[in-house]
Amino acid sequence: MNTQSNESKPANNRLDNYDSVTIELFGTARLLAGKNKISITYDNPTHLWELLRKLADIEPKLVGIVISNDRNSLTKSFILNLNGDRFVTDMNEVVVSGDNVLIFSSQSGG
Amino acid sequence: MFKRKGYHGVAMLVDLDAGTSKLENIPETILRQYIGGTGLGAYFLNKYxxxxxDPFGPENPLIFVTSPLVGTKITTSSKFAIVTKSPLTGFIGDSLASSYLAVELKACGFDALIIRGKCDEISVLKIEDHKIKVIKMSELALKDVTETENTVKNTFGKQYKVACIGPAGENLVRFxxxxxxxxxxxxxxxVGAVMxxxxxxxxxxxxxxKTEIYDPSKLAQIRLDLAxxxxxxxxxxxxxLGTISNVSVFNRLEILPTNNFQFASHKNADAISAETLHSQNYAGNAHCANCTxxxxxxxxxxxxxxxxxxxxxxxxAFALGSLVGISDPNVLIRASSLCDQLGLDTISTGVTVAWAIETMERGLLSEYTSDHTLSFGDGESLIAIIKCISQRKGLGNLLAEGTMRASRKIGNRSEEWAMHVKGLEMPGYEPRGLKTMALALAVSTRGACHNRSSAYESDFSEKVDRYKVSEDRGRITAQSEDFSAILDSMIWCKFIRKAFNNFYQESVEVLNCITGWDITVEELIKTGERINNSKKLFNIREGWQRPDDILPKRIFQDKLHTNTNEEMNLSEHDLNKMIESYYSAREWNKDGTIPHSKILELNLDNLGAKVHQSTP
Known part of the structure; x- marks a missing residue:
């Protein structure tokens, strides 16, 4: 799995020969990371928990606040949405190339 | 007189015509059945x-209600409700706020303040414990809320807490x-217009x-744990970041109403997002009274x-930002602050202006165009029209009536893009992309409301597909409304709801600890149901009919297209199916009225004797 910061590239972009997933950050996650989007490339099917581990490697500031300390899931403050369509809590779900993984506050409304 | 802990057991009734007041006992059964806040307020509205x-007549009571939690210093509970007959909807109107006013109001020694009648001229109601005095203060006429509050405090003393209206309230702007x-x-x-x-x-x-507590040491521990x-x-x-952090998320999920609900995302939403404002405009934060x-x-x-x-x-940010096409954060801050100073609801203001912009663009407000030129994204005209609304000047006089009445007056199909339910303007949740919320907006007793349920929460979860309608939406919405009724009656701040491990169980413990009651979770859930039914009974009494539970025509007529060109829509047929499921979940009649058996089950017969309709 390779990683590359990709703030300016379109969400569904493939990078070279690798499959890629774009993580979109909102709210506190965005402020901590200092960027809106992070593209993660890989050459094998990837579970969400693997993706979060990789994200934790890239943005260690997210651990403890956005990503749980075991780095396998999100803290209760945050939720995950796939492609703007579907909310997902099962971190064993596999993402596919071109997926956009949105991470934002679990406190909806206001 | 026996007094239940947590309460004073009395309501203060003020007659502004005579300048007099009297205390009235509140039976303990009523306190237990309605708790406080919007629940007890609904009881008093039905009664008084x-x-x-006429919402603007002296006979319409303006009711301030606290709760057993106020005065206990438990976090986020220093809140009060204002309940009245709404001049926008003609149905129940209620609104909550957090502040030291709640604490001081409770310290006056009553649980509710019920104001009837009308002053001869601009006046202030001064209350110290059980003593009241109506004092003419014409010098406050048309002053903004900051100057009004400061003047009142300078006159009576800094220790007084003040609730007031701006020029918009004096000019009977309906929102x-x-x-x-x-x-x-x-x-x-x-509520400010009624005032x-x-x-x-x-x-x-x-x-x-002081608010007496049944078990102070236990409450101290609960208070600490909850803090x-x-x-x-x-x-x-x-x-x-605050609630404004919804902007960027809602925009990405394509549920951010934009340009009067013509679109579900705003191309410049990032400019008015929390992330941007916090980096460019942040100027500190603050707590409400006793809030952690x-x-x-x-x-x-x-x-x-x-x-x-x-x-x-x-x-x-939605109503004065994306909905009116604004992407300049400075305009947003100015418009929002101006509404606060003039005493205008920002949601209704923005939605009404958005209607006016579209209507003007369609050439239907030609009689006003010599004085007003409105367009989406024009910050200068937005600021100008807000002032005109508060003054009821020119086009502002029409818009001061709210979206429903303004569109009915202009006609020419402009009702179709008037974004309200029952007369209350829509909040910032796109119903075509949030189907549970669509139902909640349609059936809410106070009109298009995002606060008397948290129905959007299921749309933001794996429980439902937010794009599709389903029969379980009725049950989900009813349960969400009952949950919110307890939040708004105890009164908890909505923002603490996710801090509870088990909301009902922990609320019961708090309530029993303060009052000495032996309320169970089942009883509290039933109380939420009773409160919502009591609100509905008021509306039925005031002429509610089945067609009132509906969304604006635009929602059914105009399909939205997402950024990936997917269609996002809601048909009237599908909404009606969800409404049927909601009535069924409520065990109401098919026409949305409440059967006598339900009225008896909820001990509402003292309210519902005149209004229950046919049994199924």
Whole structure:
């Protein structure tokens, strides 16, 4: 799995020969990371928990606040949405190339 | 007289015509059945508002209600409700605010303040414990809320807490708000207009009564535990960025109403997002009374104009931002602060202006175009029309009537893009992309309301597909409304709801600890149901009919297309199916009326004798 910061590239972009997933950050996650989007490339099917581990490697500031300390899931403050369509809590779900993984506050409304 | 702990057991009835007051005992059964806040307020509205009362008439009571939690210093509970017959909807109107006013009101030694009648001229109701005095203060006429509050405090003493209206309330703008504690707003349903109709510019309260607690040591522990949880994972958003952080998320999910609900995302949403404002305009934060969360985030303008500092909540950012095409954060801050100062509900203001912009673009407001030119994204005209609304000047006089009445007057199909339910303007949740919320908006007793349920929460979860309708939406919405009824009656701040591990169980413990009651979770759930039914009974009494539970025609007629060109729509047929499932979940008749058996089951027969309709 390779990683590359990709703030300016379109969400569904493939990078070279690798499959890629774009993580979109909102709210506190965005402020901590200092960027809106992070593209993660890989050459094998990837579970969400693997993706979060990789994200934790890239943005260690997210651990403890956005990503749980075991780095396998999100803290209760945050939720995950796939492609703007579907909310997902099962971190064993596999993402596919071109997926956009949105991470934002679990406190909806206001 | 036996007095239940946590309560004073009396309501203060004020007659502004005579300048007199009297105390009335509140039976303990009523306190237990309605708790406080919007629940107890609904009971009093049913009791004291004459059937078919003119919302602007002296017979419409303006009811301030606290709760057993106020005065206990438990976090986020220093709140009060204002309940009245809404001049926007003609149905129940209620609005909540947090502030030291709640604490001082409770300290006056009553659980509710029920104001009837009308002053001869602009006046202030001064209350110290059980003594009241109506004082003429014509010098406050048309003053904004900051100047009003400061003047009242300078006149009576800094220890007084003040709730007041701005010029919008005095001018009977139907969506005027009530301000307290330096700008906390009871914004929705026009409670400030009702206060204005009574020529009551402000109430000033000072009290010396304590809230007695049944088990103080246990409550101290609960208070500490909850305070710790209130700064945990369940409140992160409110503490760090505030509700305005919805902007960027809603925009990405394509549920951010834009240009009067013609679109579901705003191309420049990032410019008015929390992330941007916090990096460019942040000017500190603040807590409400006895709150450990601190959700108030202040923003300052940074352009060349006069510096303005104010709160910008999500609903203001939507209504005075994306909905009117604004992407300049300085305009947003100015518009939001201006509404607060003039005493205008930001949601209704923005939605009404958005309707006017579209209507003008369609050439239907030609008689006003010599004085007003409105267009989406024009900040200057937005600021100008807000002032005109508060003054009822020119086009502002039409818009001061709210979206429903303005569109009915202009006609020419403009009702189709008038975005309200029952007369209350829509909040910032796109119903075509949030189907549970669509149902909740349609059936809410106070009109298009995002606060009397948290129905959107299921749309933001794996429980449902937010794009599709389903029969379980009725049950989900009813349960969500009952949950919110308890939140709004105890009164908890909505922002602490996710700090609870088990909301009902922990609420029961708090309530019993304060009062000494032996309420069970089942009883509390039933109480939420009773409160919502009592509100519905009021509406039925006031002429509610099945067609009132509907969404604006635009929602059915105009299909949205997402950025990936997917269609996002909602048919009237599908909404009606969900409404049927909601009535069924409520065990109501198919026409949405309440069967006598349900009225008896909920001990509402003292309210419902005149209004129950046919049994199925």
């Amino acid at each position: 508002c004459k059937v078919n009362a 005027a708000s009530v301000s307290s504690d330096g700008g906390r707003q009871a914004g929705r349903t026009g 204005g109709s009574k020529r009551l510019k402000a109430i000033a309260v000072k009290g010396s009564h 710790k949880k209130s700064v945990g994972t369940g409140t992160e958003k409110y503490r760090t 969360i601190g959700c108030q985030h202040f923003m300052s303008t940074n352009d060349s104009g006069k510096s303005i500092k104010g709160r910008v909540e999500y609903e203001s």
